Amino acid sequence: MSHDGDSIALPPHPDRRRFLKAGVAVAALASLRVGLALPRAARRLGAFVEIGADGSVSLTIHRSEMGQGVRTSLALVLAQALDVPWSSVRVVQGDADAQLGDQNTEGSYTIRSCHAPLRQAAGKARAALMEAAAQRWGTKAATLDTDAGAVVRPGTRHRIPYADLVAVAAARPLPQKEMPKPLSPGMPATLPRRIDGDDIVRGKARFGIDIQLPEQRFAVLVRAPFPAQRIVRIDDARARAVSGVEAVLPLEAQAAPANSLASVAVIARTTWAAIKAARLLTVQWSQAPTWSEAMLEEATAQALPVQESGSDAGTSDGDTLSLTYTTAMTAHAPLEPPMATARYAEGRCEIWAPTQNPQLAQKLVARALGMEPAKVTVHVTLLGGSFGRKAQQDFVVEAALLARQVAWPVQVLWRREDEFSRGYFRPASRQQLAITLDAEGRPQRWDHRVAFASVATVEDPAATRHADWELEELRAFPYRVARQRFHAAAVKAPVRVAWQRSVASWHLVFAIQSAIGEIALRRGLDPIALQLALIDHQPDHSGPPSTRDHDRAGLDRVLRRLRDELARTHAEGVIAGHACAAMRGSFVALAARVTVAGNDTVRLVGFDAVVDCGRVIHADLLRQQIEGGVLYGLSDALYGRIALTPDGAEQSNFHQYRLLRMAEAVPVRVHILASSAPPTGAGELATPVVAPALANAIAAATGRRHRDLPLGNVLAL
Numbered sequence: 001m002s003h004d005g006d007s008i009a010l011p012p013h014p015d016r017r018r019f020l021k022a023g024v025a026v027a028a029l030a031s032l033r034v035g036l037a038l039p040r041a042a043r044r045l046g047a048f049v050e051i052g053a054d055g056s057v058s059l060t061i062h063r064s065e066m067g068q069g070v071r072t073s074l075a076l077v078l079a080q081a082l083d084v085p086w087s088s089v090r091v092v093q094g095d096a097d098a099q100l101g102d103q104n105t106e107g108s109y110t111i112r113s114c115h116a117p118l119r120q121a122a123g124k125a126r127a128a129l130m131e132a133a134a135q136r137w138g139t140k141a142a143t144l145d146t147d148a149g150a151v152v153r154p155g156t157r158h159r160i161p162y163a164d165l166v167a168v169a170a171a172r173p174l175p176q177k178e179m180p181k182p183l184s185p186g187m188p189a190t191l192p193r194r195i196d197g198d199d200i201v202r203g204k205a206r207f208g209i210d211i212q213l214p215e216q217r218f219a220v221l222v223r224a225p226f227p228a229q230r231i232v233r234i235d236d237a238r239a240r241a242v243s244g245v246e247a248v249l250p251l252e253a254q255a256a257p258a259n260s261l262a263s264v265a266v267i268a269r270t271t272w273a274a275i276k277a278a279r280l281l282t283v284q285w286s287q288a289p290t291w292s293e294a295m296l297e298e299a300t301a302q303a304l305p306v307q308e309s310g311s312d313a314g315t316s317d318g319d320t321l322s323l324t325y326t327t328a329m330t331a332h333a334p335l336e337p338p339m340a341t342a343r344y345a346e347g348r349c350e351i352w353a354p355t356q357n358p359q360l361a362q363k364l365v366a367r368a369l370g371m372e373p374a375k376v377t378v379h380v381t382l383l384g385g386s387f388g389r390k391a392q393q394d395f396v397v398e399a400a401l402l403a404r405q406v407a408w409p410v411q412v413l414w415r416r417e418d419e420f421s422r423g424y425f426r427p428a429s430r431q432q433l434a435i436t437l438d439a440e441g442r443p444q445r446w447d448h449r450v451a452f453a454s455v456a457t458v459e460d461p462a463a464t465r466h467a468d469w470e471l472e473e474l475r476a477f478p479y480r481v482a483r484q485r486f487h488a489a490a491v492k493a494p495v496r497v498a499w500q501r502s503v504a505s506w507h508l509v510f511a512i513q514s515a516i517g518e519i520a521l522r523r524g525l526d527p528i529a530l531q532l533a534l535i536d537h538q539p540d541h542s543g544p545p546s547t548r549d550h551d552r553a554g555l556d557r558v559l560r561r562l563r564d565e566l567a568r569t570h571a572e573g574v575i576a577g578h579a580c581a582a583m584r585g586s587f588v589a590l591a592a593r594v595t596v597a598g599n600d601t602v603r604l605v606g607f608d609a610v611v612d613c614g615r616v617i618h619a620d621l622l623r624q625q626i627e628g629g630v631l632y633g634l635s636d637a638l639y640g641r642i643a644l645t646p647d648g649a650e651q652s653n654f655h656q657y658r659l660l661r662m663a664e665a666v667p668v669r670v671h672i673l674a675s676s677a678p679p680t681g682a683g684e685l686a687t688p689v690v691a692p693a694l695a696n697a698i699a700a701a702t703g704r705r706h707r708d709l710p711l712g713n714v715l716a717l
Contacts, residue, residue, distance in 0.1 A: 048094070049078060049125065055149055055163045057082065058090040062100040063110045064356050065093070065196070066383035066390070067628075068683050069621035070110050072195045076188075076618055077115055081122035081180035083146040084162070086192045096358035096378035104357045106391050106499070108584060108681025111617060115679050123178030131175055132168040133160050146181065186674055187616045194621075200382070208354040208381045211341040213409040217246060219402050220274040220413055222281050223261040223422040225648030226494050227253065228289055230262050235282040239266055242280065244273030249405055251398065257459045258364045259496055260394035261422060265402055271413060288646045289494040296326075296430040296491060299451035303487035304465065307475055310483040315444045319437045321518060325511040327709040329428040330640035331649075331657055332500050336384025337414040338395035338423075342403035348375045349400050354383040356391040364393050365400040376400075387501040387632070392424055392458065420657055421649040425642055426500035427453035427493055429507035433515055441523030442534065445483040448474065452507055453493035466490050466504075473508035478552050478582065479516075479534040495644065501632060502687040505583060509688035510695075510709065513579035517696035518705065527696065528563045528578060532556060554587035555580055557673060558610040562589040565608050565671055574605055577697025579689040585680040587612040590630070590689040592697040594715075602698055603716040606667035609686055614677040625682040627668045633690030635660035641710050664717040 048060035059078050065071045071091045079089050094100050102113075126146060133151035134141040137158065145152050150161045199205040224230070236248040247267045254260040264283050268274035340353035342365075349369060355361045358378040366373040383390055399412040414423075429452035436445035456467040466488055468475065474486040500506070516534075520527035537552050559580055566576055573595050580589040593605040609626050616622055639658040643650040651657040691709055698714060699705045706714060 048100075049082070049122070051162050051166055053163055055161055056088050056090055057084050057149070058092055060092045060094045060100070062094045062097075062103050063114070064103075064105040064354075064358075064380055064383055064386075064390075066105070066354075066356070066386045068110075068625060069194060069618065070105065072192070073111055073617045073621060074114060074118060075195050076192065077118050078122050080183070081119040082126055083181040084149040088149055089195065091195055093380050095380065096362040096376075098359070103359050104391070106356055106388065108586070108683040108685065110681070112585065112678070112680045115617070119180045120178050123180030124175060126181065127175035127177060127179040128169040128172065129162055129165045130179065131172060132165040135168065135172075136160065141175075141179075183615070185676070187619050187672070191618055191620045196382075206381050207336060207384050208339040208341070208352070209336070209411075209413075211352040211381065211411060213341065213343060215407075216341070216409045216411055217267050217269060217406065218271045218274045218413060219265045219267045219399070219410050220271075220278040220415065221251070221263040221265045221398060221418070222278055222283050223263040223418065224253070224285050225422065225646075226288055227259065227261060227496055228494070229285040229287075231264065231283060232286055233284040234264055236264070238280040238282075239277040242268070242273055242277040244269040245277045246408075247406060248277075248281070249402065251401055254364075254368055254394070254397055256457070256461050257360070258368065258394055258397045259392065259458065260397050261496075263398070265398070265412075267402065267406060267410060274413070275415065291494040291644055293326075293428065293430075296428060296451045299489035299491045300430050300432050300449050303449045303451060303489040306466075306471055306486040306488045307477075308485050310481070312445070312483055315436065315482050316438070317436070318439065318444070319522075320445075321433070321435045321437070321515070321522065323433040323435070323511075323515055323518065323707065325429075325431045325433070325507075325514060325707045327429045327507050327510060328641040329495075329644070330426045330500065330636050331420055331423060331642050331651070332387045332389035332426075333420075333654075333657060333659060334383075334385030334387055334389055337416055337419040338390060339411065339413050340396045340399040341409060341411040342396075342399035343409040344369075344400070344403040347371065349377070349403065351376065351378045351396055351400065352381060353378065353396045353399070354381045354386070354390055355393060355396060356383070356386055356388075357393065361393045361396040364397050368397050368401055369404060388499045388503075389419075389424060392496075392498055416654070417652045420642075420651050420653060421647075424496045424498035424500075425493075425649075426503075426506065427455065427491070427497040431507065431511040433511060435515060435519065437519065437523065441519060441525050442530070443479070443481045443519060446477075446479075446481045447485045448511070449487045449489075450474070450507065450511070451489040451491050452504070453497045454490040455497050455499050455503065457493075458496075458498050464490055470504040471508070473505060473512060473581075476582070477512075478536060478555060480536040481534075495649070501629070502583075502684040505581065505684070505688040506636070506691075509579065509581050510691045513581070513689065513692035514695050514707065517577060517579075517692065517699060521696075521699055528559055531559055531580065535559075552582075554612050555582055555589075558587045558589035558612055561610045561671060561673060562591055562608060565610065565669075566591055569608070575697060575701040576608075577693050577695065577700050579692035579696065581685070581689050583681075583685050583688075585614065586682060586685045588626075588685045588689055590686060590693045592690070592693040594697045594701050596701045597716075600702065601716050602701060602714060604666050604694070606669065607690075607693070608669045608671065610671045610673065611682065611685065612673040612675060613682050613685070614675050614679040616672060616674070617679055619672060622672060622682050623670045626670045626686045629682070629684065629686030630668045630690055631660055631665055633687040634666075634694070636687075637691035637694055637709060637711055638713075638715065639710050666717065
């Protein structure tokens with residue numbers, strides 16, 4: 001595909017794994033291709049648009065849909081900028097394709113990184129169509145406008161549908177200036193339904209398990225409990241005796257970043273035969289590694305410096321709080337476990353998978369099979385939840401390796417027990433804080449030490465220190481404290497660890513926001529007033545670029561609005577605790593509201609969330625993201641815990657790893673601040689503030705301080 005036109009440099013938006021190399025979107029209108037040339041150092045970000053003869057507009061979605069509404073949001077950006085009716089817009093899921101640019105869907109970056117390029121591409125397309133109409137009418141494009149999928153001539157009834165202009169526009173040089181339809185001020189007045197909602201509700205949407213190919217077989221794998229383990233002996237006699245079993249095959253572990261475990265696969269004609277035979281398979285593994293949570297305590301004491309500022313000059317030895325916070329290892333627990341279908345034939349491999357990163361899947365499959373990435377096709381299905389789990393491609397590589405060994409397409413199924421006992425986990429953490437207060441109760445020294453396994457080991461198993469993005473809350477500490485010291489230790493985990501919704505913010509926000517609450521309660525201060533007084537509105541930008549997103553005025557805005565909402569809705573006997581966070585340009589302040597019964601039972605009434613995510617694309621989808629993020633955080637705050645045994649994780653299913661039940665889902669009131677700033681992300685924003693808000697509310701109501709997650713049965717829901 002050719003790419004003509006101007007070079008447009010996008011501002012670098014560093015994500016938590018790597019600096020995002022974003023290109024400019026490309027709009028293709030039937031035979032008209034609107035392409036934007038990119039700087040060589042940038043990767044292309046493609047959004048392909050086709051106008052049909054019936055006036056329909058099809059947008060190729062290059063990111064993965066896992067419930068967050070990315071298909072609807074991107075289609076809405078296109079419809080507004082190109083000025084076409086929502087009813088005419090269709091979406092097509094893109095395969096892994098380098099010309100589509102970065103397809104990695106994670107880090108709450110899709111809207112933030114795609115909004116401006118998509119508007120620019122749509123603006124080029126709209127300008128080309130207006131010039132084609134101007135040629136027909138013998139006038140200048142600047143005198144024209146567009147309306148609902150047509151170019152119009154103001155003051156007349158002249159109107160030409162886009163579909164009638166495509167051929168003419170294709171023959172003309174690309175306009176130098178993009179002309180997207182101007183944005184209206186404020187939030188959108190109309191909110192269309194999810195573009196794929198009807199198909200999902202009616203069972204027409206295609207998820208990973210819906211893939212059915214001719215002669216397809218099904219595989220269930222028995223995996224090593226720990227990455228370091230290898231196969232010692234296999235007893236497969238009983239497994240092979242199960243009717244329908246075709247093969248029992250060992251698979252070696254794959255190196256990072258595939259990180260698949262050593263395993264033995266049962267391939268059968270039906271899912272039940274594969275599951276039954278896998279249960280009868282006996283595998284002896286090499287020795288399991290040792291692990292204890294005491295290692296976190298030792299590592300905390302040996303933590304290395306991360307960042308220091310200020311000096312002890314001018315500070316005094318006042319009231320000092322010594323605080324220790326811990327968080328348990330947790331599981332992603334998506335309702336759809338990982339799965340992938342692979343077909344290998346004539347030196348090519350074709351994949352169907354619910355993956356967050358199809359290009360990485362393509363690359364890793366090619367490496368595992370010893371072929372060029374161009375010979376690997378990856379089709380992306382809908383994801384039935386993920387929370388970061390399906391950013392890892394181990395399940396895709398497993399399917400490809402098995403398909404090459406047999407004569408049939410193979411669908412690898414992860415049982416629920418596989419995902420809980422052999423999956424990836426959010427690492428456990430331990431944090432020790434020593435905070436010295438001045439006479440007014442404000443911190444003048446903040447010494448913070450943290451230990452947890454680095455999820456950067458997904459890409460580099462030899463990593464001995466955290467990546468900068470894992471310690472963002474420390475490097476961009478938002479409060480004015482005369483003397484600050486931050487230390488961190490990257491512990492070696494015996495299991496696979498990876499990013500889970502909110503990543504390390506889960507640990508760090510819990511400790512920092514809980515500590516602020518403890519200070520306020522200890523000195524009898526209003527906690528929101530204390531936060532507002534401490535916010536540093538002139539942060540030091542000398543750190544890594546990822547810290548520059550923390551416009552402290554954003555925290556000020558959401559905290560003030562939360563204070564106003566709590567005052568406006570105050571009810572007798574209801575006590576609130578709050579927490580706030582800044583995350584990659586988005587801001588949230590959350591209050592947990594509780595009551596205390598006569599028997600000292602704490603009941604959670606609900607949550608109030610105030611968010612600032614820049615310009616709002618679709619308010620209902622944003623609200624749903626915040627509501628879901630809060631309830632996900634509440635589930636992990638109360639119940640999330642994975643315990644390790646020599647045979648792997650102790651928890652095997654939802655009877656042991658409890659999730660929040662529907663009856664426990666308390667109301668979440670979401671207040672969205674209007675903004676004209678560029679839109680930012682919301683998928684992970686609300687999750688890390690839940691636990692500290694809840695702990696602060698319980699402490700304010702009862703005087704009992706909880707510093708260890710999960711909190712357990714401390715609430716009546």
